[in-house]
Amino acid sequence: MTKPPVPNNWDNNWQRIPVDPTDPDTAWILKLAVSGADGWALGPHGPLHDRGMALADITTGAVRHGLLHLLELGLIDIDTERLRQAGSFPLRRELPEEPTP
Structure with missing residues (x-):
């Protein structure tokens, strides 16, 4: 897969790599x-046991543990060259959310 180039300034949009969430391999990774x-959310350090946790903390914890799980399993790699090339990153997904199965 050829990745689109990293934008060279803050005004340029990032070209997105198409991802099909219904593809069986992608669905498996998801x-x-x-x-x-879920393991974090339902575990002793998650919001199920810390009911005073703010929504932002819940989101951060869930995303962090989901990504760490994939990294630890070796299923995703960090493109450090691309990471270091970029001067800025979009903070939100531009695509509409896919329906929850």
């Missing part, structure tokens, strides 16, 4: 990430 996030 399920594993959700399992990592």
